[in-house]
Amino acid sequence: MLLDPTGEQCLVDGDCAARGGVFASSRCQDHVCTSRWACVGKVAVPVPLSRTVKVQMPVVDVQTRQPVTSGILARACSRLDPTCLAPLTVDQKPDPTGTFTFDLEVGQAVLIEIRPEDPARGTIVPGVVFLTPPDAEVTSYGGVQLISPAILSVLTLTTSQALPEEGTGLVVVLAEDCFGATAEGISFALSAPGTSTRGFFFRGGAPSQDAVETDASGIAGFVNVPPGMQLLTAIRHGDDTTLGLLNLTVRAGTISYAAFPPTSLTSAR
Secondary structure, eight states, X not given: OOSOTTSOOOSSHHHHHTTOGGGTTOEEETTEEEOTTTTTTTOOOOOOOSOEEEEEEEEEETTTOOBOOSSEEEEEEETTSTTOSSOSSOOBOOOTTSEEEEEEETTOOEEEEEEESSTTTOOSOOEEEEEOOOSSSEEEOOOEEEOOHHHHHHHHHHHHSSOOOTTOEEEEEEEBOTTSOBXXXXXXXXXXXXXXXXXXXXXXXXXXXXXXXXXXXXXXEXXXXXXXXXXXXXXXXXXXXXXXXXXXXXXXTOEEEEEEOOXXXXXXX
């Protein structure tokens, strides 16, 4: 909260933005100008509920930006089952709009495994999306950007000056603020990087070797990450404030995707 809460301070977001300075990125909530980072340090650990909600997940081709409507399968698994030995759902294909829809329990830590329908063709790099469904009847996540092995090679070469190292994985993360908007100025740290692990951020829609924080796209990641459990920490670059913690399981030859808003600072989600 940025202003005296005893009176009406705004009607729309534009009233806060018009004040300029620290108010420029705030939002009007209950007639109060609220900072995009007001939730930091106050986020509770999600509590699973015995109630299912619909989770929609569009998938797009990173090159064409078009929906992927065929040639891939997806299923949901518990995050406690990182190799998906006991899936929570059956395999499904995307609908004609390139969207997967799952019925999942509120607050349940899950991963969505996306893979080629025909592994021999190798048209996409398999992916694992980490999420925790919120208490909403329907939640639609932003489009997961699927990439080909060739694009992975280009990304790794641009970032580390070398081709993807065999037996490693890729982590792609989307930094978000308390309102779920993509966030600039965020850096990330892995708990157990390898000797060839390199981080990347985007500038002008392409990975940059020199950037050390997210731009407005919020996109960041790591190439050549050793397989296994990784604790990812989000840090606000300007003042080194820790924004959240996220547990990821990295698989060899696979992309681990996660949106990363502020989280509980006492327990990784």
